[in-house]
Amino acid sequence: MKGRRWLWLLGVGGMIGWLLISACRPVATPSSAGASRAPDIRAGALVTPEGVPTALTVLGVGTVRARPDQAVVTLGVETEGEALAAALSENNRRASTVLAALKEHGVAEADIQTASFQIQIEEPRDPQTGRRTGPPVYRVTHVYTVIFRDLDRVGQGVDAAVAAGANRVDAIAFRIGDPNRLAMEARRLAAEDAKARAQALAGALGAQLGRIVSITETAIPQPVPMARAPAFAEAAAVPVAAGELEITVQIQVTWELR
Incomplete structure (x- = not known):
């Protein structure tokens, strides 16, 4: 009877020891197993772990000049x-x-x-x-x-x-009586400028533009007087130089790269 009790205690002790050894054994994690890491944000650009950019942000500028009315x-x-x-x-x-x-x-x-x-x-x-x-x-x-x-x-x-x-x-x-019309034209030019810049940069990186992630207008268009041109109104007493005004729009666009 006493011998069987000792055998039972030895069996229980062996199972506990095996469980403790299993718990202390190192377990492979996704990082140690070579799984891909999440992208890093560096200097405002989204890059892969290898340093390859996955997004591109550029500024586009459009300027329209017109004679005031x-x-x-x-x-x-x-x-x-x-x-x-x-x-x-x-x-x-x-x-x-x-x-x-x-x-x-x-x-x-x-x-x-x-x-x-x-x-x-x-x-x-x-x-x-x-x-x-x-x-x-x-x-x-x-x-x-x-x-x-x-x-x-x-x-x-x-x-x-x-x-x-x-x-x-x-x-x-x-x-200018209706600056909105000129502002819309300046926005179109700014968008074309941003796309041209982005395509040039993406080509230099050996990438292609993907979908647009965001568009932000960074400058509110306001007519600004330019240097006065020698265009005088037809007045006998008071010569008036109207010159030109310019409206500038600046936008910031972010593309995905592929």
Whole structure:
């Protein structure tokens, strides 16, 4: 009876020892067995473990140049007087004459807008003593923003406004009435530029372009004045150089490589 008990204990101990040895034996993992690793991201490019790129990102630029078709003129009337009522009345009279002259030169009423209106008081004083040397002077300023849709009439219109009483011409700026049309053309050129760059780079790498992964417009198109060209409007008094404007679109495109 005692001998059988010892045999049973030896059998159980052997099984436990075999299980412990099996648990400590190294087990092959996918990495140790030579399985492929996940791709790495290096310097913004997706590459394989061998360093071969699997994606390509390029920038494409498209620029469209066009002659502006609108001019925005900032002009106004400034009057002074020792009596506020008189200065204001004179300003209103001259401003009405200026507006009438602009309308006679083809400017629509909807294209004339008040940009600012100010009344200032100046007291003349002796620079040494600071004492007032005379009665206060009231300055009334009324500035308008005027849109000319015919560039050939800008110079004539400004001249007519000055002749009618405008004694301030602060700025003349040019713009394109419908920049969206030019922006769409610039986007098309940017896309063509990006594709040409990508094909050249892929060919140099011995690869081909696959599907497009992402497209991002990185610059919002805004008309930018170029160097003024000697293209003057047909105006007798005020020669106006419209020049050209340019719209640039920049896009970023990522392709898969195969």
